[in-house]
Amino acid sequence: MARVKYVSASRVYTKNAKPAVDALDLEIKDGEFMVLVGPSGSGKTTALRMLAGLEPLDGGSIEIGDRDVTWVPPKDRDIAMVFQNYALYPQKTVAENMGFALKMARVPRDERERRVKEAARLLDLDDELLGRKPKALSGGQRQRVAMGRAIVREPQVFLMDEPLSNLDAKLRVQTRSQIAELQRRLGITTVYVTHDQVEAMTMGHRVAVLAGGQLQQCDTPRQLYDNPVNQFVAGFIGSPAMNLQTVPLTEGGARLAGTIIPLPTAVRAAASHAGLSELVLGIRPEHLHLTDSTGELAGEVVLVEELGADALLHVRLTGGGDPIVARAEGRKPPAPGQEVRFHVQPDDVFGFHPMTGARLAG
């Protein structure tokens, strides 16, 4: 077990192009479950592959434990990786697949068998499955074999590259918790890449949000949700996404669709300090509370998305502007066409710089 440290690590695929990973500084603590999340092209997979040794660095360095591994070949980094499409050797049996790395490391046969059996037991893989070829396995079983191949190595660090993306929705949720539970039990430092922010929030001890090759924010899921540092993180974390609209600033707050939304003092101070006349207003769907006629925001429901436990209302505000999304109780949501009013707590309102996207707050 070990900590992992990226020190200004960069990767440039083509000269003069924007780096795929741009001077990444990130420290992953010993035993931590770190999730790298971001949209496609954000550099999250490249960052993982740099740690694996599958991508060379064009700048900076990477440390595992106290060792600089920047130029250490993959096999000597004491890591194990789970690939998105599992990359199981098709001609080898499950047991051979799981034991291959140990065989390469010249681990004696009985020791190898013991460790494969142990990993199989840990992952609920029957003995009968061990003799099968990957082709004869279901998607979920293949995924577990890929996990098993990583576990038998007892590495310092687990690397996982979207290991759940080939599973169906139900199995994905199930496996998600199994992986998190397994990681907790084994206590092995894990770096996990996903584009799915729900996976990121539910699995990671901490989550690093990347965009355009740059680290946006690295924090606990709760902190990312409550205190996003910029507009990108605010819009990326949370489902459905935060409502973000550029609105003019007024005396007491911001004017959204003709209604004055009161802003927290800190936001107002930051905005006036920056000399702004408008700002990007951010309100999470779950912070738009349906009320009676006293609510300040009025609009007409154009679409209702029933999720069961709750419902998402797409609302066209009376004063114009882009539609907003609000989360409402699932039992008796308003019908499309119905007039609704919302109340917003001033503390739930985020403000972002319209140019830089940075959070306006104390």
Added chain:
Amino acid sequence: MTAAPTRLVRNREPGPQRFREMSAQVGWGIFTWVVGIAFFLPVLWMLLTAFKPESAAETWPPKFTFSPTLAEFRLVFAGLGPFLTHSVIATIGSTILVLLLGVPAAYALSVHPVKHWRDGLFFFISTKMLPIVAAIGPLYVIALKLHLLDSVWLLIILYTAMNLPLAIWMIRSFMLEVPKELLEAARLDGAGRIREITGVILPVVSPGLVSTALICVIFAWNELFLALNLTTVNAATMPMFLISSVPQEGLYIAHLSAAATVASVPVIAVGWIAQRSLVRGLSMGAIK
């Protein structure tokens, strides 16, 4: 769910649409049969003629009723021995060599491409551009100086050189199909270059290797030009045997047919046996 009732309705009253579909299908069916038979007819004729006595072989119109005889086959087998041996040695020897040289070459041009791999690839195929007739003179002189004229070794070397470019191109394309993640997993698992080839790549491309080998076997088995010009007795191959079964005078069609049948059988047999692998190999890109 929706398809079943539609078909039911169609079955009850075949409309003009259905009729057109059916007649098109029948038309294509007939066309395919005609083409197939046109291709197969000469082979069938060869086979039939091989069982005819020489006197019945060259009649016009051809006779389809005759008393079959194995006389010509007996004659063919009597003189076949050395030719068959030379062909088998040259074919198998060169094919093994091609695979031994082609696999590393293809690896160096695909999985871990060397510098200037494009040039290398082009070089290999460019050796096939020169007509072999243009090279026969120098080849003859070289073979003469090396005392390799009329030797099976010469054929093994030449057939290897002849098939290697194609084999490299084929094996390379199969290797390109090996998923990148598989090679990366092998690297992470600590497999070196040799292990990567033997343990990961070869098992995946093995159907491709079989089809490559088969094509090399066919080409080497059927090669006539080099054998004709560079061998006489000690290394004469099956195609040479066919030529030698044409006498200066007299009837020979039945004899030639019997010899041709015998010469075709091994290739067809190998093709038949390797059929599944061949199809799998040649369509490797299609399967995941």
